[in-house]
Amino acid sequence: MTDYDFDRVNILLAEDSPFIRSLLVNSLKVLGVGNVFAVEHGGDAIHFLQRVKNEPMKVGVQQIDIIISNWDMHPIDGMMFLRWVRRHKDSPDRFVPFVMITSYTEPERVLQAREMGVTDMLAKPFTIKNIGEKLINIIERPRQFVHTKDFFGPDRRRQKLEHDGPERRVLTDKSEGVEIIRG
């Protein structure tokens, strides 16, 4: 097995606790991630992404490949940040993989993040293995993005499950009203 080469990968990390932040930065570095840009909260993260869009040469990065963000931060939390990334016109990449860190494990919270278009959740307390698994998941199993009148984000259906009954999903790729965009 060959190791992934994360050397050219750019990760933006938003985490308000200095301890956890340095911990995550170091963990990612040890895993070989080339560039980790760490900021203190969602507001700083948005500001950073705006700079990536407007003055990439100055910031020294053309594109952020993965965002990892804590949920509970002040004044701008992870959900507000995620909302901005997925929906705001100034967002440099509305499709960027977004991992939310949380110690809230209530299903409603997970659901809430999913509806906002989160790619994956990282639960505290985490291990290096958890972080590695999230990275592999993002690289190996990217999901198509879905855009409807009330949702924009990675397909919430992760698995293709076999079932015996008739196919009752109304829309297929060829249906009218379905548009497929490839890039």
Place this chain on the structure above:
Amino acid sequence: MDKKKPVIVRFYRFKNRLKEKTAGLAPGQVGISPEALQAAEQALTKMAEDYPDWVSGLIVKLQEQHGRCVDTPEKRRECFEEIHRIAHDMKGQGGTFGYPLITVFADSLYGFTYQRDAISDSQVELIKSHLDAMRAVIRGRVSGNGGEIGEKLTQSLNDAIQKYTD
């Protein structure tokens, strides 16, 4: 002219650029080797040595808030909010660094500082009981479930909770 039906759903399917970037075009299985993971875990363990200092810093902050609760009763709600926030920060990682008791105590603190209207003196006192328990864990480097000492600490905190919530 045929009328185009409005788009109900758009699917965006992109080339996996991240895969190209990280795995190149080389054939065969790519992953993170157990050796790389182990090296990373070791680095995490090393960082974990600073964990008690970090927690001590937070305990000092909690102590300050507790002092404010005593001195300025009219600001208790504000203080409780701040304590609630710090406890949340604290409870997340205790287990990772071998101090699950910190997580247990922080979780308890987090739970009972959640949105309160009238905050009584005994509730303020209960903050102190939590701080004492946390300090004991850090001072004694009580890792894991703490065995007998851990049990005693948990028991005395539970006694305090019992006493002050009656």
